[in-house]
Amino acid sequence: MSKLLARLGLVAVLVASAALAGCVSMDGEDDRGSIPLNGKIVSEMTAKGMTPADPIMVRIYKQESELEVWKRTSNGTYALLKTYPMCRWSGKLGPKMREGDRQAPEGFYTITRAQLNPRSQYFLSFNLGYPNELESALGYTGAALMVHGACTSAGCYAMTNNGVGEIYALAREALKGGQEEFQVQALPFRMTPANLAVHRSDPNMAFWQNLREGVDYFDLTKQPPTVTACAGRYRFTPGPLPADAKLDPLGPCPVDPASAAIAQRxxxxEAAEAAEIASIAAANPPLAASYVDGGMHKSFRDVLRRAGPEKLAALTSGVIPVSQPDAALKDPYPGAVTVSAAQ
Structure with missing residues (x-):
C-alpha cells in the first residue's frame, strides 16, 4: 500500500509540475477536432451571408470574459458571427511578460493550421503563438499559451468544452476553405470611453492605446489589419509588407502612404471620443484595482456582472467579492477585486 501511495504521489507531482509550466497539451486516442459544425451555427452563418469556408477573425476581452468570432461575409467585409462566454482566464489586466507570471497574454496573434491541437489535454485548443515577434524583441518569455476547453487556466483563455468545440470547428473550416492564417486580438477590455476612463491611471494605458489603434482600424474598415512591429509597438497597415521589407520591431517605423487615410480616420x-472620456474622468476619481486570486483567477466576468464599468468607476474604495462565482461553472477558486483611489 505504501508503494502504491508513493507512486500516486509521484504522479500527482508530475501532473502539478506540468500544469505550472503553462497550458500544455498532449496526444490522445480520439480526434475531437473532426466534430462537424452543428446545424444552428450553420444557419446563423447563412442568415448573415457567410459560409463555413469564409475567413474568420477572433477577439478576446479579458474584463468582460468574452470571445467573439467574426467572419467574412459575401460582400467582403467582416461581421460578428457569435459571442462566447469565457470560463476563466488567469492573472490580471495587462500583458504577459515572463514565464511563470500566470498572466493571460494581450496583443495581436496569428494562428495557422499547425497551431490547432485536436488532441489537446484540455479537450480542444489552439496555440496563440506567444511570444509574437514584438514580445520576443521586448524580451518577454513564456510558451504554450492557448485558447482551450476544460474551464481551467494557468495563463490561458479557458472556454467550456462546447464553446471551444464550436470555435475550433469554425477555425478548422476557415483554414480548410483557403484562409492561410487568422488573427486573434487579445484585449484587456472593450475599448469604450467608459472603460478607457475607468482605467486611465493604469500603467499599461500606453500599451492599451496601441492595441486600440488596431481595434479602431478593424472597426472602421471591417477588415483585419496587417500587423507588424516597429519602434517597440504594433504597427497596423492595410496590406502585407513586401517579402523583402522586414521591419526591426525595435527600430524606426517607415512612412506608409497607403495607410495615411485610415490613420487619419x-x-x-479617437479625438471625438476624447471629450467623452474626459467627461467621465472628471466625474470620477482615478482608481487602482488589485486582484486576489491565489494564482488561479476566476474571470472578471463575475465582478462586472455585479458592478459594471460605470458603477465601478463611481466607487472611491471597496472590495467586490468573487467568493460565490457562477454555480454553473463549478468554480472552486474564490477571489476578490479591491478597488481604491489611485495614489
Missing part, C-alpha cells in the same frame, strides 16, 4: 475617431 482613426485619429478623428
Amino acid at each position: 482613426i485619429q478623428e475617431r
Whole structure:
C-alpha cells in the first residue's frame, strides 16, 4: 500500500509540475477536432451571408470574459458571427511578460493550421503563438499559451468544452476553405470611453492605446489589419509588407502612404471620443484595482456582472467579492477585486 501511495504521489507531482509550466497539451486516442459544425451555427452563418469556408477573425476581452468570432461575409467585409462566454482566464489586466507570471497574454496573434491541437489535454485548443515577434524583441518569455476547453487556466483563455468545440470547428473550416492564417486580438477590455476612463491611471494605458489603434482600424474598415512591429509597438497597415521589407520591431517605423487615410480616420475617431472620456474622468476619481486570486483567477466576468464599468468607476474604495462565482461553472477558486483611489 505504501508503494502504491508513493507512486500516486509521484504522479500527482508530475501532473502539478506540468500544469505550472503553462497550458500544455498532449496526444490522445480520439480526434475531437473532426466534430462537424452543428446545424444552428450553420444557419446563423447563412442568415448573415457567410459560409463555413469564409475567413474568420477572433477577439478576446479579458474584463468582460468574452470571445467573439467574426467572419467574412459575401460582400467582403467582416461581421460578428457569435459571442462566447469565457470560463476563466488567469492573472490580471495587462500583458504577459515572463514565464511563470500566470498572466493571460494581450496583443495581436496569428494562428495557422499547425497551431490547432485536436488532441489537446484540455479537450480542444489552439496555440496563440506567444511570444509574437514584438514580445520576443521586448524580451518577454513564456510558451504554450492557448485558447482551450476544460474551464481551467494557468495563463490561458479557458472556454467550456462546447464553446471551444464550436470555435475550433469554425477555425478548422476557415483554414480548410483557403484562409492561410487568422488573427486573434487579445484585449484587456472593450475599448469604450467608459472603460478607457475607468482605467486611465493604469500603467499599461500606453500599451492599451496601441492595441486600440488596431481595434479602431478593424472597426472602421471591417477588415483585419496587417500587423507588424516597429519602434517597440504594433504597427497596423492595410496590406502585407513586401517579402523583402522586414521591419526591426525595435527600430524606426517607415512612412506608409497607403495607410495615411485610415490613420487619419482613426485619429478623428479617437479625438471625438476624447471629450467623452474626459467627461467621465472628471466625474470620477482615478482608481487602482488589485486582484486576489491565489494564482488561479476566476474571470472578471463575475465582478462586472455585479458592478459594471460605470458603477465601478463611481466607487472611491471597496472590495467586490468573487467568493460565490457562477454555480454553473463549478468554480472552486474564490477571489476578490479591491478597488481604491489611485495614489
